Amino acid sequence: MSNVATSGTAPRGRLAILHPPGRMGLGTNPFGKDVANLQLWQALARHGGYERLDVLSVQPAELAELRAALFENRAPSTEIATAPLAQSRAPEEAGVLLRGQPELYDLAWMRRRLVSDRAYSLVGLIHTLGPPAMRQIIAMTAAGPMHPWDALICTSPSVRDNLSAMFAGWGEHLAERTGGRPPPQPALPVIPLGVDAPAFAALADRPDARARARAQLALSPDDILVLWVGRLSYYEKAFPQPMFQAVEQARARTGAKVVFAMAGWFPAEPDRGHYQAAARAHAPGVDVRFLDGNDRALLGDLWAGADIFLTLVDNIQETFGITPLEAMAAGLPVVASDWDGYRSTVRHGTEGFLIPTLLGPAGGGLGARMVERHTIEAQTYQAYVGGVAQHTAVHIGKAADALAQLIASPDLRRTMGAAGRRRVAEAFDWPVVARQIHDLTDELAQVRAASADPVPRPPSDPVKGDPFRDFAGFATTTLTLETRLSPAPGVTREAVLAEGSIPLDMAFPAFRAPPELCARAFDIVAAQPGTAVRDVLLAFEPPQRRAVELGIAWMAKYGLVDWLA
Numbered sequence: 001m002s003n004v005a006t007s008g009t010a011p012r013g014r015l016a017i018l019h020p021p022g023r024m025g026l027g028t029n030p031f032g033k034d035v036a037n038l039q040l041w042q043a044l045a046r047h048g049g050y051e052r053l054d055v056l057s058v059q060p061a062e063l064a065e066l067r068a069a070l071f072e073n074r075a076p077s078t079e080i081a082t083a084p085l086a087q088s089r090a091p092e093e094a095g096v097l098l099r100g101q102p103e104l105y106d107l108a109w110m111r112r113r114l115v116s117d118r119a120y121s122l123v124g125l126i127h128t129l130g131p132p133a134m135r136q137i138i139a140m141t142a143a144g145p146m147h148p149w150d151a152l153i154c155t156s157p158s159v160r161d162n163l164s165a166m167f168a169g170w171g172e173h174l175a176e177r178t179g180g181r182p183p184p185q186p187a188l189p190v191i192p193l194g195v196d197a198p199a200f201a202a203l204a205d206r207p208d209a210r211a212r213a214r215a216q217l218a219l220s221p222d223d224i225l226v227l228w229v230g231r232l233s234y235y236e237k238a239f240p241q242p243m244f245q246a247v248e249q250a251r252a253r254t255g256a257k258v259v260f261a262m263a264g265w266f267p268a269e270p271d272r273g274h275y276q277a278a279a280r281a282h283a284p285g286v287d288v289r290f291l292d293g294n295d296r297a298l299l300g301d302l303w304a305g306a307d308i309f310l311t312l313v314d315n316i317q318e319t320f321g322i323t324p325l326e327a328m329a330a331g332l333p334v335v336a337s338d339w340d341g342y343r344s345t346v347r348h349g350t351e352g353f354l355i356p357t358l359l360g361p362a363g364g365g366l367g368a369r370m371v372e373r374h375t376i377e378a379q380t381y382q383a384y385v386g387g388v389a390q391h392t393a394v395h396i397g398k399a400a401d402a403l404a405q406l407i408a409s410p411d412l413r414r415t416m417g418a419a420g421r422r423r424v425a426e427a428f429d430w431p432v433v434a435r436q437i438h439d440l441t442d443e444l445a446q447v448r449a450a451s452a453d454p455v456p457r458p459p460s461d462p463v464k465g466d467p468f469r470d471f472a473g474f475a476t477t478t479l480t481l482e483t484r485l486s487p488a489p490g491v492t493r494e495a496v497l498a499e500g501s502i503p504l505d506m507a508f509p510a511f512r513a514p515p516e517l518c519a520r521a522f523d524i525v526a527a528q529p530g531t532a533v534r535d536v537l538l539a540f541e542p543p544q545r546r547a548v549e550l551g552i553a554w555m556a557k558y559g560l561v562d563w564l565a
Helices: 032-047 063-071 090-094 105-114 132-143 157-178 197-204 207-216 241-254 270-282 296-305 323-329 366-375 381-390 396-408 410-427 430-450 493-501 515-527 533-538 542-557
Strands: 003-005 014-018 052-057 079-084 096-099 121-125 151-153 224-229 258-264 287-292 308-311 334-337 352-355 484-487
Touching: 014 032, 014 090, 032 052, 032 063, 032 430, 052 090, 063 079, 090 096, 096 430, 105 121, 105 132, 121 430, 132 157, 132 366, 151 430, 197 296, 197 323, 197 410, 207 296, 224 296, 224 323, 241 258, 241 270, 241 308, 241 396, 258 296, 270 287, 287 296, 308 323, 308 396, 323 334, 323 410, 334 396, 352 396, 366 381, 396 410, 484 515, 493 515, 515 533, 515 542, 533 542
Parallel strands: 014 052, 014 096, 052 079, 096 121, 121 151, 224 258, 224 308, 258 287, 308 334, 334 352
Antiparallel strands: 003 079
């Protein structure tokens, strides 16, 4: 059922991760969460200190492809296995199931239904808190059968504080509605995302690449290249106008020639015209370039050729922000908005500058109406977060001051760039982050081992339970172990087998026994009309019985067996 590749011996432990697509890879225009998850799986395989990593999926996964994606050209250091989630006991054997998303509610009910609440820990990862639908998904973890040995990883203190407040309000609401107590919050450990620090340093430390990038942009050694990397989305990432204005003011103040390169991709091609018009209006003296961020060779040259990294994010969609870490690993000083995860990675005055931000007015119903218009589908999510960002300010004057200081001082650029590299190596290099994940899973295992078994009631999700139980009242009766079966008049086992050649009769076959096993069940019924379903199932091996049970219902559907005769 599972595929295993053995390679080397790691220090200790085992980890199961849920990666529903099966395959690992990135197409064009990837979302940050997909990049971060892939790099996290790679880091855990290479540096996590686990003896074995089980990759559980919903879609088929090939072991050789997974090994290639996880280790690339490196020698494997961890045993890798893969299996379908529904057919694997890896979470129980590993003691933990880690998912690169925060949707744990349904997994908690699945854990209870298949094994027990204390069989293993569930761990999710927060990538964004902006979408109301995502906040609802996260909130529902408190309403599911989750426990102190389960956790939602927060990538920054700001995320943890936001979720703590949300869970407190949600718990107060549930207590008010039920007359009970607020449910416990899931554990909210703070573990950041990471970067491959040596890889970015190697990209940046190439004199030929620096010369090539700057020649393409017609920059002399004394000219300044300011770089942005990321999606060119004003409604989900950052309005660019404050960056244009800050670069323009810094250029005018210093008299330097400045090129502002925005390397990324536009969600829609018409957006390019919006950016170009804004650049002409707000930065007429700056050469603003929009470059293809999917061109990995070009992007690598830009990391080498740049002097300053600028990212004035203003959007609640942004929760952590990986590009400042990439810039620091490349040895660039960073000018970033004082925003969410940015303030836990960039230290003001050390690796760069944090620029003050101003959020729009709370209260008065304005924000609530903005959310409501999205939740009742009167506007898109993009319009909702874009509307919030349009009324969120980043101080342009302070940003211009920071840029001007860096433009005027090569020594300051070098000092802050070197500090950035040290910071990433100490706190955000993937081996450092992977070890924190391992420490967390060990800690959760200790909590689980020291806890008593909870009393599981109800045994399955009362909202999304067994349809054959939930909708039993729709039918005249239901199939039970005591239901008596007889062959329908004139039906033979050949007729059962012949059903396999009728496409419509064979629809949705995933859970039931194939016609060959159904024919064996029919033989038992034909040999003794009035046989109970229980006795039919006992003639099969235990792993086959549930599929045969559904096969009996299928035979009844097509008039092969009779449950009323």
